[in-house]
Amino acid sequence: MFAVFQYAFIQNAFLAGSLVAIMAGILGYFLVARGLTFAGHALSSIGFAGAAGAVLLGISPVYGLLVSTVGAALAISVLGREIRERDVAIGVIMTFALGLGILFLSLYRGYAEQAYSILFGTIVGISRIDVLVTAGLSLGILAILALVGRPLLFSSFDPVMAEARGLPVTFLGSLFLILVAVTVSIAMQVIGVLLVFALLVGPPATAIRLVHRPGSIIILSIGLGLVYTWLGILLAANSSWPVSFYITTLAFVVYLPVRLFSSHGKDGRNRLIRKPSSFFTPNFQEAVEEEKETNPAPSFPINEKHNV
Amino acid sequence: MDRQDPVILLEHVGVNLGGTPILEDVSLSIGQGEFVVILGPNGAGKTTLIKLLLGLIKPSAGSVRVLEDAPRCGRREIGYVPQRRAIDVEMALCGRDLVGFGLDGHRWGIGIPSRKRKEKIDSALRKVDALDLADAPVGQLSGGEQQRILIAQALISDPCLLLLDEPLANLDLAHQQEVVALVNKVCRERGVTVLLVSHDINPLLEFTDQVIYMANNHTAIGTPDEVITSDALSLLYGSAVEVVHAKGRYFVVGAET
Numbered sequence: 001m002f003a004v005f006q007y008a009f010i011q012n013a014f015l016a017g018s019l020v021a022i023m024a025g026i027l028g029y030f031l032v033a034r035g036l037t038f039a040g041h042a043l044s045s046i047g048f049a050g051a052a053g054a055v056l057l058g059i060s061p062v063y064g065l066l067v068s069t070v071g072a073a074l075a076i077s078v079l080g081r082e083i084r085e086r087d088v089a090i091g092v093i094m095t096f097a098l099g100l101g102i103l104f105l106s107l108y109r110g111y112a113e114q115a116y117s118i119l120f121g122t123i124v125g126i127s128r129i130d131v132l133v134t135a136g137l138s139l140g141i142l143a144i145l146a147l148v149g150r151p152l153l154f155s156s157f158d159p160v161m162a163e164a165r166g167l168p169v170t171f172l173g174s175l176f177l178i179l180v181a182v183t184v185s186i187a188m189q190v191i192g193v194l195l196v197f198a199l200l201v202g203p204p205a206t207a208i209r210l211v212h213r214p215g216s217i218i219i220l221s222i223g224l225g226l227v228y229t230w231l232g233i234l235l236a237a238n239s240s241w242p243v244s245f246y247i248t249t250l251a252f253v254v255y256l257p258v259r260l261f262s263s264h265g266k267d268g269r270n271r272l273i274r275k276p277s278s279f280f281t282p283n284f285q286e287a288v289e290e291e292k293e294t295n296p297a298p299s300f301p302i303n304e305k306h307n308v
Numbered sequence: 309m310d311r312q313d314p315v316i317l318l319e320h321v322g323v324n325l326g327g328t329p330i331l332e333d334v335s336l337s338i339g340q341g342e343f344v345v346i347l348g349p350n351g352a353g354k355t356t357l358i359k360l361l362l363g364l365i366k367p368s369a370g371s372v373r374v375l376e377d378a379p380r381c382g383r384r385e386i387g388y389v390p391q392r393r394a395i396d397v398e399m400a401l402c403g404r405d406l407v408g409f410g411l412d413g414h415r416w417g418i419g420i421p422s423r424k425r426k427e428k429i430d431s432a433l434r435k436v437d438a439l440d441l442a443d444a445p446v447g448q449l450s451g452g453e454q455q456r457i458l459i460a461q462a463l464i465s466d467p468c469l470l471l472l473d474e475p476l477a478n479l480d481l482a483h484q485q486e487v488v489a490l491v492n493k494v495c496r497e498r499g500v501t502v503l504l505v506s507h508d509i510n511p512l513l514e515f516t517d518q519v520i521y522m523a524n525n526h527t528a529i530g531t532p533d534e535v536i537t538s539d540a541l542s543l544l545y546g547s548a549v550e551v552v553h554a555k556g557r558y559f560v561v562g563a564e565t
Contacts, residue, residue: 146417146418147417148416149418150412150413150417150419151413151414151415151416153409153413154409154413157406158409160390161390162413162414163364163381164364164381164382164388165381165382166414208400212401212402212445213400213401213402213405214400214401217400
């Protein structure tokens with residue numbers, strides 16, 4: 001099974017795939033935290049139109065991808081917050097982009113393989129140059145993340161406070177989406193534009209259910225992404241099935257049991273039941289004592305590392 | 309800063325948002341160490357006033373001075389507890405992380421975890437009596453506990469002015485008392501000036517120095533006894549309002565809430 005490693009193209013796929021898994025694991029976490037996963041999916045669909053258009057024009061699809069995803073990222077971040085989160089608006093734009101991409105592909109008279117690999121990724125088509133470009137872009141993304149990671153985290157969880165503390169919240173939002181756009185572009189090589197979501201959202205969504213500090217979630221998310229990618233490439237190399245199928249299936253197969261069997265729940269917690277305020281009680285002190293009697297303070301194991 | 313200088317000074321301030329006047333000709337002065345409550349119905353401009361002081365909104369008329377300086381974002385001397393945001397159960401953040409944001413969340417670059425940083429965070433949590441909640445995911449805590457952690461977040465930069473926007477909303481009785489007692493402690497023991505927006509004066513009555521009552525594009529300022537009277541509020545609202553003072557509590561009848 002591991003004999004496939006002697007082939008240069010498999011090594012390239014592994015290298016590019018590993019870089020993609022790392023970037024997707026980090027940025028995917030922020031997508032989940034900011035509630036922008038659907039926008040992330042839209043970026044990849046719009047990217048598809050750009051990539052197919054580039055192929056039609058005879059240029060490398062990655063450039064078309066970069067231009068259209070970064071453009072879409074800027075457009076999405078400029079739209080007001082409400083529109084950004086409105087699934088319908090994003091869905092309509094996204095399907096239009098997909099339609100355009102289908103048109104471009106149908107007009108294309110060249111190699112069908114190329115069209116296929118844009119949509120679904122490939123393990124055979126990645127060259128050393130591609131790996132180097134991917135590495136360069138990944139390093140760039142990491143450098144920017146090292147600089148803005150902390151304020152980005154703050155503004156993801158509490159944009160109001162972040163702004164009050166003087167952070168440029170809108171700028172950070174735009175910068176973040178551009179980083180996602182670049183990640184989607186490099187991910188295309190391995191998993192194709194249609195299924196980037198699995199690598200971008202699958203690992204962090206799983207990790208969030210298992211650990212609870214941002215640092216740990218990101219590390220676990222990267223780990224899961226790497227495992228899915230490596231296994232996916234290995235399995236695809238030893239069979240005739242597509243690599244993106246394996247990666248998405250692995251992501252699904254791990255996410256489902258974690259989702260079903262880990263609970264975020266407030267199970268076993270004894271919460272104080274909300275009582276109406278003192279306005280309606282003749283005696284304020286009596287009301288407080290009464291409440292203390294009927295609803296003793298909750299006791300729950302918060303000092304243990306409770307996996308919820 | 310001289311004890312006599314007001315911490316907050318507004319002179320004939322007006323604020324227009326999207327063409328609608330929210331504040332008109334507001335003048336007020338708040339001294340150091342005062343516990344001030346901002347009251348009024350929804351939409352009266354209470355949050356606008358807070359945002360003005362934080363530099364999030366610019367006045368369209370008049371002058372605003374906060375701690376001897378023009379208001380702007382990012383002033384460490386001002387602590388802010390915004391209206392309670394819905395803390396998602398999904399939010400995988402613990403109390404320690406949240407308070408840490410207040411300390412250095414706004415700084416660029418990767419933060420290196422240090423013992424000194426951990427001690428500062430622990431100390432802030434201890435002061436609000438929330439150290440045992442430090443490692444629990446915040447989404448799992450009760451409203452009162454979350455509020456305590458958010459107050460710790462606001463206090464960690466050792467501010468001399470604390471702004472709280474509806475800190476008691478959606479809290480049950482016992483938790484309201486907790487939060488009020490904590491804020492009062494901070495005010496009296498540390499000399500922090502407190503500006504607190506609330507719907508209901510009653511949980512705060514015994515601690516309040518001044519009331520800013522905003523309604524109907526007008527503002528009335530004074531002690532609770534001066535402002536929360538039938539005459540004063542009727543004037544403010546421009547319609548008949550009755551204030552019933554019974555058993556040490558105020559009940560406002562006839563005004564929208």
